[in-house]
Amino acid sequence: MRILETGSYQEMSVLAAGILGAQVLLKPNCVLGLATGSSPIGAYEELSKNCQNGLLDFSQVRTVNLDEYCGLAPENPQSYRYFMDQHLFSRINIRKENTHLPNGMAPDLEEESRRYEALIEGLGGVDLQLLGIGHNGHIGFNEPCSDFPRDVHQVQLTESTITANSRLFSRREDVPTTAITMGIGTILKAGKILLIAGEEKKEIIERSLFGKVTPQVPASVLQLHRDVTVITCKRS
Numbered sequence: 626m627r628i629l630e631t632g633s634y635q636e637m638s639v640l641a642a643g644i645l646g647a648q649v650l651l652k653p654n655c656v657l658g659l660a661t662g663s664s665p666i667g668a669y670e671e672l673s674k675n676c677q678n679g680l681l682d683f684s685q686v687r688t689v690n691l692d693e694y695c696g697l698a699p700e701n702p703q704s705y706r707y708f709m710d711q712h713l714f715s716r717i718n719i720r721k722e723n724t725h726l727p728n729g730m731a732p733d734l735e736e737e738s739r740r741y742e743a744l745i746e747g748l749g750g751v752d753l754q755l756l757g758i759g760h761n762g763h764i765g766f767n768e769p770c771s772d773f774p775r776d777v778h779q780v781q782l783t784e785s786t787i788t789a790n791s792r793l794f795s796r797r798e799d800v801p802t803t804a805i806t807m808g809i810g811t812i813l814k815a816g817k818i819l820l821i822a823g824e825e826k827k828e829i830i831e832r833s834l835f836g837k838v839t840p841q842v843p844a845s846v847l848q849l850h851r852d853v854t855v856i857t858c859k860r861s
């Protein structure tokens with residue numbers, strides 16, 4: 626595991642975008658696993674700039690996102706599909722049909738979970754997975770629990786996650802209470818993993834990277850993966 630400490634959010638974003646960009650240059654038709662939240666916004670901004678000035682070409686890149694809320698349509702500004710279109714996909718030359726997220730509006734969410742797991746496998750697996758981390762150690766939406774969930778599945782969000790994410794909604798009651806997420810097994814199958822986290826995640830980062838490997842701290846499982854890079858920043 627490589628741990629890179631940077632002095633600012635901007636520095637972390639440039640470094641993360643450099644790693645993601647290098648993946649695209651090395652393998653133009655790579656599969657990128659992408660994340661939402663405030664942590665990756667700066668990296669997406671850098672990737673967009675690098676595409677607009679001709680340094681990066683996303684025309685063959687495929688993407689799969691970690692998760693999506695249940696019950697939010699793609700046009701809903703709080704949905705992760707909307708977030709990805711706004712912060713990245715509409716700003717780079719990626720083909721829309723090559724960008725994938727779970728469908729949180731699917732009538733049968735178990736069926737949708739199976740479809741999404743199979744889709745990732747059908748793309749040949751994820752080359753590089755970008756992750757953020759929740760204050761309780763969640764990755765994607767894998768909340769602390771008694772066993773590491775293997776495949777894509779539906780989850781009940783914890784109160785602490787609903788509270789943390791309510792900052793992005795006008796009312797707490799509007800935050801969905803369920804989501805579809807890649808499982809821990811799905812995430813661990815990625816060839817490489819890149820985790821980015823701000824100063825406010827210092828404590829959970831330490832517990833995850835140096836504490837006991839336990840499903841109570843989902844990100845602790847990353848200790849078992851052979852190619853993980855963690856970028857932290859001193860100030861947000």
Ligand code: GLP
Nearest residue numbers: 661662663664757758759765766
């Ligand atoms: C959400 C997402 C996670 C993300 C986390 C942290 O819960 N499902 O994938 O890592 O938020 O977000 P932030 O980067 O805003 O702290």
